[in-house]
Amino acid sequence: MNRSTIDLWVGVFVAAGLGALLFLALKVGNLASFSTAQTYQVFAKFANIGGLKVRAPIKSAGVVVGRVADIRFDNESYEAIVAMNVDSGFQFPRDTTAKILTSGLLGEQYIGLEAGGDGVMLKHGDRLRLTQSAVVLENLISQFLFNKAAEGKPEEKK
């Protein structure tokens, strides 16, 4: 086996290997949407975050506009403080509502932003006042049962 044949095959091998890595990064992973763009951080307090995780998407109208940066517990108000990194390309009014939603029936949880009507935009470090916690299935079921029980009572009196 002479030198140039070896070089050729090694070249083919390395090119194929790098091609496979590129394929993994672009076609399998999401390098295209892997943004290192500028972000600004806003905070929101939730009474219950359910199964929200760090790096969960933040969506507005279904479009990903940022990621959850950090989740802490506030020991004074006994609420969860969620720090959100929102892409600087997307500006939201100051009275935007943050809701914790679930994608699909059993899917992962994300934060949905609903823009308000205020003329002043959110700045880095601001806090969202209007929030809606995650829906906890057990609470929902117990509410439903209590409602049913409440409905049932008047009928018994008749």
Place this chain on the structure above:
Amino acid sequence: MDLKGMRAAAQMGLRARLERLGGTVTGQVWRLGYASRFLGYMVLHSGTAMRRFGLTMKEIYFAGVLSLVIILVSGLFVGMVLALQGYETLQRYGSSEALGVLVALSLVRELGPVVAGLLFASRAGSAITAEIGLMKATEQLSAMEMMAVDPIARVVAPRFWGGVLSMPLLAALFSAMGIFGGYLVGVQLIGVDAGAFWSQMQAAVDVRNDILNGVIKSLVFGVAVTWIAVFEGYDAPPTAEGVSRATTRTVVTSSLAILALDFVLTALMFTGGP
């Protein structure tokens, strides 16, 4: 007297057993230390392998290019089987569109580096050990030393770097081929929607968390396998039996090392932090 003699004999037996245990442990520790010093020496004397890159190139050819067929074919079949099995389970929960996620994540995170590493150990690692062991048995290494050529720099280091450079590329090719196999079976054969297959995969696979960690894994496995292979070859008793035993030991030790390291790396990478 009898009792005393028996007790003495039992004590001797215990003593001999403890001595043997101690001897085994010190022997293993000594061997580990020797292997580490060997690695350090080899890395420090890699100048030749880097300056005369043709030497390393030749080893990339032997370790990487010649392993291509087995890696690509295994990757294809592993991906196809994953798609078949995964579909069976996923369609019970009505989420067969997540097939792409299942195939891609299992390949990129685990199966790609691990199975490619095991194949690499048996295909290339054993060959490296046998080659170096035979060169030692036929006194080629001593002959080099006689000519003031350092056999570690001239023979061992190029093989080491050739293997270390080949392994991540092979693992990436394995994963890519496996995902292609999963696509063939999942989309073309079973009929999962192609758009959902790719888009869910792209949404779930993270470049840094999944793909980069997979590459790091394969790099670690490459270092471990090639290190074990060159060390076993260099350390083999210069007989036919010694070389054959060293070759077997290379495959067994490096396979176990891959599985143990995989557990440690997975525990470090994919648990704890999100």
